[in-house]
């Protein structure tokens with residue numbers, strides 16, 4: 001599961017959907033792997049506008065990556081700032097979460113991640 | 128004809144094997160009318176679309192969309208994702224997509240060097256119930272080949288903790304996983320109805336959904352029902368049309384694919 005995925009996932013519990021604390025989910029005991037992928041500037045420029053930057057900053061810090069700037073880079077920034085481009089590429093697309101848990105900040109439910117697959121099936125009492 | 132992704136590694140005793148319905152989806156999504164529609168909707172966008180397949184099973188459809196992104200969407204800047212209730216299907220999907228992408232990239236590396244990328248970017252296969260793990264309003268295109276066969280009742284829902292991909296399973300557990308992939312309960316629509324009800328929440332403003340139905344699902348009624356949603360938002364019109372069909376049986380189209388989307392007339 002690529003780290004970018006975490007920007008689109010939320011707690012599966014219905015009552016959590018309307019709260020702000022259920023996003024982003026918080027990685028716990030995360031085991032990461034790094035896959036070398038050819039850098040694709042156009043893709044990153046087009047992905048940037050759909051990223052929730054505040055959530056990504058949280059995810060980045062919690063996974064032990066360098067703190068991202070408070071404001072997202074603009075498309076022009078990404079064209080010029082090679083270092084920022086490389087950092088985002090490495091975090092969003094090259095890094096995969098293979099093992100660990102994703103924890104909801106609202107209800108505290110922990111979703112297991114095993115062999116790169118997060119399990120969002122709920123125990124029957126939470127459905 | 129675009130190549131069909133290889134699924135020879137998929138354990139068919141517990142993951143739905145690509146069949147007529149899967150191939151109808153491939154044919155429809157790569158047809159001249161649908162590629163023109165998708166390219167118009169997403170091809171020149173500066174925001175990469177997020178494509179979700181619900182219940183990818185073997186992964187053949189989402190692998191096809193990812194590996195042939197530029198041909199189908201007019202851009203390779205797409206993100207793809209799968210959610211399946213079956214953990215083995217998630218593992219199978221990841222493998223099918225990565226193999227299809229590698230195959231495509233190897234075959235196009237023999238072409239001209241400066242040729243544009245063909246393949247999109249696959250994010251993950253996630254185990255879950257329909258769209259429940261996803262943030263509202265994030266999905267730009269959703270594809271669903273549902274459990275559409277009418278059955279007396281739905282199989283018991285899958286709950287956590289459920290079979291992980293490393294566990295061994297019994298014959299009964301395997302049968303249950305396969306049943307979840309085809310048994311649709313009343314009119315074959317119990318699961319599909321839940322998915323359709325979630326569309327206004329999960330789809331982005333520019334979102335669309337492709338859903339496969341069989342004749343017993345009463346596709347005409349399904350489309351009518353969606354059209355009646357119109358008026359929910361200001362100037363919002365919901366549309367539903369049949370965009371692919373296969374095999375007539377006793378005068379009825381046995382299988383068909385409907386496209387559901389909203390248009391905002393401001």
Ligand SMILES: [Zn+2]
Nearest residue numbers: 011016104107
């Ligand atoms: Zn929660």
